[in-house]
Amino acid sequence: MGSVGAKDVPVLLTPEGRRIDGRKLDELRPIRIQAGPLHQADGSAFVEWGANKVMAAVYGPREVHPRHLQQNNKAVIQCRYNMAAFSVDERKRPGLDRRSQEISKVIAEAFESVVFAEEYPRTSIDVYIEVLQANAGTRCAGLVAASVALADAGIPMVDLLPAVAVGKVAGQIALDLKKEEDNFGEADLPMALVPQSGRLVLLQMEGHMTPEELSRALDLGVAGCTVIYGKMKQALRDRYATTELAGGAA
Ligand code: ADP
Numbered sequence: 364m365g366s367v368g369a370k371d372v373p374v375l376l377t378p379e380g381r382r383i384d385g386r387k388l389d390e391l392r393p394i395r396i397q398a399g400p401l402h403q404a405d406g407s408a409f410v411e412w413g414a415n416k417v418m419a420a421v422y423g424p425r426e427v428h429p430r431h432l433q434q435n436n437k438a439v440i441q442c443r444y445n446m447a448a449f450s451v452d453e454r455k456r457p458g459l460d461r462r463s464q465e466i467s468k469v470i471a472e473a474f475e476s477v478v479f480a481e482e483y484p485r486t487s488i489d490v491y492i493e494v495l496q497a498n499a500g501t502r503c504a505g506l507v508a509a510s511v512a513l514a515d516a517g518i519p520m521v522d523l524l525p526a527v528a529v530g531k532v533a534g535q536i537a538l539d540l541k542k543e544e545d546n547f548g549e550a551d552l553p554m555a556l557v558p559q560s561g562r563l564v565l566l567q568m569e570g571h572m573t574p575e576e577l578s579r580a581l582d583l584g585v586a587g588c589t590v591i592y593g594k595m596k597q598a599l600r601d602r603y604a605t606t607e608l609a610g611g612a613a
C-alpha cells in the first residue's frame with residue numbers, strides 16, 4: 364500500500380462491480396489443495412490459490428531443537444514461513460526478514476489454539492511453509508497448507524483452520540485480494556477461524572475500515588472460510604481414498 368501517482372493506479376473495480384481479474388466482490392480466486400505430496404515429511408500439503416503456490420511440510424512430534432525451548436507439559440509448535448527469493452517479480456532478499464518472523468509467529472499462535480499439544484510433552488511439532496510464488500494472501504495460503512499438512516501428519520487438533528484475507532478495494536469490501544488489490548486497495552484483513560465455533564485465531568489488519576465495514580468484512584471472511592474448509596476436507600479425503608486404493612491394489 365505505497366503512495367503512487369494516480370496515473371499508476373489500475374482500475375480496481377468496473378462500474379459493473381467486476382474486479383481486476385473479473386471476479387465479483389464476494390468471489391474467491393480458484394483454489395486447489397493437494398494433501399501429502401512430500402513423502403519424507405510426516406505430513407505435507409501443496410496449495411495453489413490464484414497465482415500463489417505454497418508448500419507446507421510438518422515434522423513431528425520429534426525432539427526439540429534448540430533444546431531450551433522444550434516444555435515439560437506440552438509440545439512446542441515451531442513455524443517457519445519463508446518466501447523463496449524467486450517467488451516475487453523483483454528478487455526478494457533471501458532469508459528470514461521481520462515480515463517472515465511476524466507471519467511465522469502469528470501462524471504458530473493460531474495452531475497453538477487448536478493442536479492438542481499436551482498429548483506430546485517434551486516434543487516439537489515443526490511446521491515449514493515455503494512460498495514458491497506469491498500474489499497476496501500468502502499467509503492465509505500458508506496457514507491453509509500447514510493446517511492440511513498437520514492433519515496429514517496425524518497431529519490431533521480441534522479442527523482444520525481455514526483462512527482468507529478480506530479487504531477494501533475502490534471503497535468496497537472484497538473477498539480474497541490479489542496483488543494489485545493489496546497494493547492499491549485501502550485495507551487488508553487476513554483472518555483464520557475454527558469452523559465449528561467461529562472462533563477467530565488469526566486476525567490482522569492493514570489500512571482503514573469503519574466499524575460497519577469491518578463487520579461486513581468479517582461476515583464475508585467467514586463465508587469464504589466455509590468454502591475453503593470444504594476444499595481442505597476434500598483434499599484429505601482424496602489423499603486417503605487414493606492411499607486405500609493403492610494399498611488395496613498392492
Ligand atoms: P500476504 O502475502 O499474506 O498478503 P503481505 O500483505 O505482507 O502478506 O504481502 C502481500 C504481497 O506482497 C505478497 O503476497 C507478495 O506478493 C508481495 N511481497 C511481500 N513481501 C515482498 C518482498 N519482500 N518483495 C516483493 N514482494 C513482496
